[in-house]
Structure formats: structure tokens, C-alpha cells
Amino acid sequence: VKTLLAVCGDLEDAGAAVSGIIGAGMVPAALEMMDDLCIRAAEASVHAGYPEDAGAVLLVEVDGLAESVEEEVEAVEEVCNRFGPLEVRTATDALEREKLWAGRKGVLGALGRLAPNYYLVDGTVPRTRLVEVLSRIRQMSRDTGYPIANLLHAGDGNLHPSVLFDEQKPGDTQRALEIGGDI
Numbered sequence: 001v002k003t004l005l006a007v008c009g010d011l012e013d014a015g016a017a018v019s020g021i022i023g024a025g026m027v028p029a030a031l032e033m034m035d036d037l038c039i040r041a042a043e044a045s046v047h048a049g050y051p052e053d054a055g056a057v058l059l060v061e062v063d064g065l066a067e068s069v070e071e072e073v074e075a076v077e078e079v080c081n082r083f084g085p086l087e088v089r090t091a092t093d094a095l096e097r098e099k100l101w102a103g104r105k106g107v108l109g110a111l112g113r114l115a116p117n118y119y120l121v122d123g124t125v126p127r128t129r130l131v132e133v134l135s136r137i138r139q140m141s142r143d144t145g146y147p148i149a150n151l152l153h154a155g156d157g158n159l160h161p162s163v164l165f166d167e168q169k170p171g172d173t174q175r176a177l178e179i180g181g182d183i
Contacts, residue, residue, distance in 0.1 A: 001029075001063045002073050003097045006080040007087040010055035011035050011138065011150060015130035017058060017083040018154040022127045024079050026072060030061040031155030037114060037164070038107045038149050045110035048103025049096065054086060058154065059104055108162070111149055115164035118149070119176040121183045127157045137161050137183060144179055 008014040014033050021031065034042065034057050039050045050057050058080070062072040073090060080088045091097035111118050125133045134150060141148040147164040161183050165176040 001061065001097075002069050003091040003100055004058075004060040004062075004073060004076055004080075005050070005087075005089050005091070005100055006058040006060065006085045007051050007054045007089075008056045008058065008083070008085050011134050012131050013083045013085070014056035014058050015134050015154070017080050017085070018130055018152075019128055020079045020082060021060070021076060022155070024075065026075060026079070028060050028072070028076065028155060029063045030059065031153075032059040032104055033057070033150070033152040033154040034059075034104065034107060035150040037147055038111075038151050041110035041113050041149070042103040042107045044113050046099070046103045046106045048099045050100075050103055051086070056150075059100055107149075107151055108160075111162060111164065114147065114149070115166060117167045117173075117176070118162040118164050119180045120160055120162045121180045123159050123161075123183065125157050125159060127154070130154065130157065133159065140179060140182060144175070146176065146179055148179070148183075 036055050043052050060076050077088050149162045151160040163176040163179045165172040167173045
């Protein structure tokens with residue numbers, strides 16, 4: 001088992017890398033994506049080792065026979081490098097791998113560091129449309145003024161955009177629900 005971390009400058013580049021990996025015929029054991037809000041929350045909570053200045057990160061896990069794993073790691077790195085990552089690295093040991101996954105698994109609970117509440121939307125889109133959908137969600141966030149944290153099971157196109165809000169502010173809950181409906 002090998003776990004790679006691809007650090008991207010923005011969410012769209014990360015989405016394009018996912019489409020590139022799938023388009024190249026690779027099916028990693030896991031292919032997860034987190035945006036800058038998720039990275040910031042996870043780092044504050046878990047200290048997983050994600051660069052806090054990144055626009056997004058991909059966690060890619062490959063498994064199998066040693067020879068095939070090494071080949072797939074090289075192929076994933078090659079595809080990721082086509083989309084201008086800031087960095088692509090492979091976890092050097094089990095502890096680093098565990099920390100990377102602890103950050104991913106703890107991100108939803110860590111969103112409470114950014115806002116008191118979140119409304120999680122669950123949807124699936126074709127992986128070839130990830131860039132388009134993520135760009136639209138970013139635009140919705142800018143248009144509404146509500147931060148939207150994007151966490152994805154990117155390998156299967158499953159998105160979990162989370163609208164951050166404060167239920168104590170009048171109208172915030174209703175607005176978050178409306179934004180979630182628009183997503």
C-alpha cells in the first residue's frame with residue numbers, strides 16, 4: 001500500500017488531476033480531495049501534514065503486489081504532474097500515511113473550527129464534470145458570501161460540499177438550506 005499526497009494550487013487543478021487519473025484508466029484504492037477550507041480545519045485539528053497554503057489536496061492510495069504498486073504510483077505522479085501541482089509526495093512510512101488519512105477522516109468534525117454549523121450536501125457527478133461543478137460551487141460561495149468547504153470521494157464523483165453558517169444568526173439556517181438546495 002502506498003499513499004500519495006498531491007498538493008494543488010487550486011480546486012480546479014485538483015479536479016482536473018482526478019479526471020486525468022480516471023481518464024488514464026487507473027482505479028486507485030482511494031482517491032479523495034479536500035479544498036482549502038477543509039485543509040485549514042484538518043490541520044488545526046489533526047496536524048496531518050497538509051500545506052495550509054494549498055488550494056486543494058488529493059489523497060491517492062494504491063494497493064496490490066509490490067511491483068504493480070510502484071508502477072501505479074509512478075503513473076499517478078505522472079498524471080498529477082500534468083496539472084501543475086505544487087508538490088506530489090508519497091508517504092514515507094506507516095505513521096505519515098496514518099496522519100494523512102487521520103486528517104481526511106477528521107475533516108468534517110474539524111469544520112467546527114471554521115463555523116459553528118455546517119449543512120452537508122451529498123451528491124454524485126460524472127468525474128469528467130468535477131472541474132465544472134466545483135467551479136460553480138465556488139462561484140455560489142462568492143455570490144452568497146457563505147463559505148462552502150468541499151470534501152470529495154473524487155474517484156467516484158461523490159461530493160460533500162458543506163455550507164458553513166451560524167444557526168444563532170437570524171436567517172442563516174434557512175439561507176444555508178437554500179444554498180444546499182441550489183448545489
